Amino acid sequence: MTSSTSNERITVEYRILHKVSQILQKPGDLVEILQNTMKALTEFEGLKVENKAGVFLADNNQKVLKLLTTIGDFSQEFIDKEQIIPFGDCLCGRAAASGELLMSESCDTDSRHERTFSDMTPHGHYIVPLKSFDNLVGILFLYTDTHPTWYQHSQEVLLSIGGLIANTIERKQIDEELNAHRNNLEDIVASRTQDLVKSKEQYRKLNNQIQMIREEEKSRLSREVHDQLGQSLTALKMDTIHIDKNLPADKADLKNQVKSMISTIDETIKSVQHIATELRPPILDAFGICEAIAWQSNEYKKRHGLEFDLNCLQDHVDIDKNLQTALFRIFQEAVTNILRHANASRVQVRMSREKETLTFVIADNGVGIKEKDIDNPESLGLIGIKERVRPWDGQVNFESSPGKGTMLIITLLLKIS
Ligand SMILES: Nc1ncnc2c1ncn2[C@@H]1O[C@H](COP(=O)(O)OP(=O)(O)O)[C@@H](O)[C@H]1O
Ligand SMILES: [Mg+2]
Numbered sequence: 001m002t003s004s005t006s007n008e009r010i011t012v013e014y015r016i017l018h019k020v021s022q023i024l025q026k027p028g029d030l031v032e033i034l035q036n037t038m039k040a041l042t043e044f045e046g047l048k049v050e051n052k053a054g055v056f057l058a059d060n061n062q063k064v065l066k067l068l069t070t071i072g073d074f075s076q077e078f079i080d081k082e083q084i085i086p087f088g089d090c091l092c093g094r095a096a097a098s099g100e101l102l103m104s105e106s107c108d109t110d111s112r113h114e115r116t117f118s119d120m121t122p123h124g125h126y127i128v129p130l131k132s133f134d135n136l137v138g139i140l141f142l143y144t145d146t147h148p149t150w151y152q153h154s155q156e157v158l159l160s161i162g163g164l165i166a167n168t169i170e171r172k173q174i175d176e177e178l179n180a181h182r183n184n185l186e187d188i189v190a191s192r193t194q195d196l197v198k199s200k201e202q203y204r205k206l207n208n209q210i211q212m213i214r215e216e217e218k219s220r221l222s223r224e225v226h227d228q229l230g231q232s233l234t235a236l237k238m239d240t241i242h243i244d245k246n247l248p249a250d251k252a253d254l255k256n257q258v259k260s261m262i263s264t265i266d267e268t269i270k271s272v273q274h275i276a277t278e279l280r281p282p283i284l285d286a287f288g289i290c291e292a293i294a295w296q297s298n299e300y301k302k303r304h305g306l307e308f309d310l311n312c313l314q315d316h317v318d319i320d321k322n323l324q325t326a327l328f329r330i331f332q333e334a335v336t337n338i339l340r341h342a343n344a345s346r347v348q349v350r351m352s353r354e355k356e357t358l359t360f361v362i363a364d365n366g367v368g369i370k371e372k373d374i375d376n377p378e379s380l381g382l383i384g385i386k387e388r389v390r391p392w393d394g395q396v397n398f399e400s401s402p403g404k405g406t407m408l409i410i411t412l413l414l415k416i417s
Contacts, residue, residue: 016044024168031069038071052143058136063087075119090114092139095127102127106146122146128158130166137166218279226276237265289324312351326388334362342366363407368400
């Protein structure tokens with residue numbers, strides 16, 4: 001071989017390797033990539049391969065080859081018979097068992113060519129192991145004319161190509177596995193998320209129901225304490241006054257005792273009224289949220305000396321009873337927080353309506369709330385506030401800076417369709 005033909009050969013080898021590696025690097029379906037690779041090889045004239053070839057994948061556990069894809073004109077009989085080939089069987093099985101490249105001059109004379117087909121025409125073979133390092137990934141079989149003048153370097157080139165194909169198959173298999181894992185993971189995440197959303201919804205419904213039951217219970221208790229106990233005590237007081245009046249003037253001791261009874265009864269009546277209003281102020285049901293807030297503010301002022309600026313709904317607004325209860329409880333929770341945490345002297349309360357949106361603001365002049373407290377899952381009081389307005393699509397926000405007080409801003413929709 002002259003040096004110029006040797007150069008030509010190297011150029012062609014380089015071109016075919018370049019082309020094959022380009023095809024193998026393309027993204028897409030493995031079968032399509034392999035078919036394109038085989039077609040490219042038929043264009044490599046020095047190899048003299050026909051447009052007839054195929055790829056098996058190796059199952060190294062079962063020690064069999066499984067037909068993956070072919071190009072060219074194969075009979076159905078061939079395709080059916082060649083689906084599975086045990087290692088060691090025929091040419092391809094032999095190449096799989098040895099891991100070495102096989103060349104066969106003719107199917108008619110080569111005793112290793114054990115498998116025959118009714119439409120078999122004389123041909124030769126390149127059987128190329130597809131190996132990634134020592135791992136047999138599959139077998140590439142190429143058809144050639146019988147007794148080809150074996151291109152002396154084709155073995156090396158074909159082995160290199162086999163290595164490239166093996167790498168691609170491995171990469172695709174890993175990709176597939178990864179994808180399967182990823183899809184599986186996504187499915188798991190989706191189903192867990194769904195479960196979570198469902199149990200969150202259930203929890204909310206339950207929480208709402210518990211709140212409603214608690215309010216009903218408090219209402220009932222408040223009424224019973226106020227009416228039953230209140231009436232009995234009033235009757236008791238009347239009777240005691242009657243006794244007092246009818247006691248002879250000389251029974252000073254008894255008279256004093258009865259007077260003391262009357263004042264005890266008075267205190268008990270006050271305490272009963274207090275308990276009843278604490279449970280649920282009757283003013284809330286009788287006069288509505290603004291009057292209830294005004295009354296409650298006055299109580300806080302009397303008890304804790306906290307000053308209130310109230311500005312509640314200048315025009316009449318029809319507010320759902322449950323929402324009034326929710327707003328009142330939020331007010332109580334907010335002021336309790338101010339008393340416990342804010343070290344404030346003044347509270348501004350504003351409730352206003354703009355079309356369907358109700359805004360409720362409670363602002364203090366205390367130390368300010370910390371960012372971490374606002375979103376803390378352990379701030380159960382604040383979570384309770386959020387949960388209470390959720391049925392009205394309520395949003396709860398805080399504005400605060402250290403030493404500048406805390407502003408709790410609630411907006412919600414009066415009518416939820
Ligand atoms: N008006 C406020 N000013 C300052 N800090 C506040 C105020 N309201 C709440 N906080 C802070 O937010 C935290 C969470 O409040 P909350 O959920 O009601 O829990 P709790 O009152 O039981 O501590 C409080 O512990 C407090 O540190
Ligand atoms: Mg609290």
